[in-house]
Amino acid sequence: MRSKRRMLFPALTVLILVVIAAWMLVIGRGHEIYLDNKTLEGYQGQDYKAFERVVVTVKDKQVAKLGKRERGAAIWIGQDFKMTLEITEKKGDEPVVKEVSIKLPYDMDGIIINLPAYLAGLPEEAWLTEFVPAPEEPEEEELPGEGDVFGMEGDLGLEGELDAGDM
């Protein structure tokens, strides 16, 4: 009975830690979100025009002020992305404020959201695409254990080369 109780405590601790870790994995997934105010052309034979101006606020912080054909960025932790958009559809119009909530896919790091397409109520495939960063030029990094760490310059610390005459 006592040994069972002794086993129970560590097992319970491990279980709690695993549950917390799993929970952190879900709520802590970070995303970089790119918000496009660009015209979506020719989707099912129709164009969805870019807005005159969109002001994007995320967590009470203004992250972008987008004119036509402009892109803004925000970072978000979790899958329920919420933002407030202040949209001016055409020049001279009164801005309209909209609260937006978007379910983000877990497996995407960078997500591009086309605002005109999203606000037109189109299906996800029309307004959501994965952001794939351009491949970088591989740069040389000096790694530990590589190179001449002892400053011997290939001669094992000996000055000059040994030859038979030195013997």
Next chain:
Amino acid sequence: MSGKNNASVGSRLLDLVRSNAVPIMFIIICAIFIPMSGLSNSYLINEIVTRMGRNLFLVLCLLFPIMAGMGLNFAMTLGAMGAELAIIFVADLQIWGIPGVVLAMILSIPFSAVLGWICGNILNMAKGREMITGYILNFFMGNGVYMMVVLYIMGSIIPIAHASIMLPRGYGIRNTVSLLHMRQCLDDLLAIRVKGVKIPVLTFILIGLLCLFIVWFRRTKLGQDMRAVGQDMEVARAAGIKVDRTRLISIIMSTVFAGFGMVIYLQNMGNLPTYTGHSQIGMFCIAALLIGGASVEKASIGNAFLGVILFHLMFIVAPGAGAYITEDTMVGEYFRVFLSYGVITVALIMYEAKKRMVKSKAGQELAEAQVRAGKEAAK
């Protein structure tokens, strides 16, 4: 009568100075260096508060092995390595902010515990030489095993998804891993500003919880066992305490807490120097604890607090003071490294000298007692 009193006060004062020689020396150094450095008080306070939040947790984890008589745990670096491995996985999984920190702490537990278990078993085989063994073990694990795992196995055998943390050759981790989205998230969460000084309340709460845990732990059966083992292993064994097991637990606890401390440290820094992050941690934490007045066999929470304040105060002001004295900024930089290594050496020498003095005094007393007994027997 008053002469006798004065003499006893004088000897008590001398004893106090003798037993706190290292912190007193550093207080004097800092008092001289602060005006020379030309740094403002608010800057100094800000820096000290930041560095306390960053380092205190790591320094406090050194108390467990000291409690068990294993001296200064140079192998706490193993816990830091465990945390670094966890942080690499968390960065690869793209878990940001507080959840990232919590996940890194949880993931660091198995790494740190296994490394601590290995270390504890080796130290049990090297009783009496724990510090040097721990120090060399730290090199073996840090420059050998850790580097092999991170440089060659990660990306080739252990899958790493993100190219941003991987070397361009397709395996191994980059020299620096960015923790930008985790940077100071713990420090900023409940932070308050008092006259321009940012106080990372949540980090200090975590440090406070560890202090409470240490105070509570000392009173538990295991804590009492550790202290008994620390005082005399043979007596503890005779009293039925499992000495090796107790020592092993103290090292595992120290390593696991060092892992947590390293996560706190890295979130404050905002980046992970993959191959060098852990290398200096043990040395600086031990130096800080010794400066606070701790010794190889006795250390307290107060020593850790005082040590971190004095060590980092010296660290901040030394370059400026060095530049003021020599008109060369590099000298100040060398000076603080010299001091951090020097203080460990001085403290260890002082400890050894004190130990020998006590031993020889005890020997003298024993010899005198034997002579007296012999004389009495002859009478």
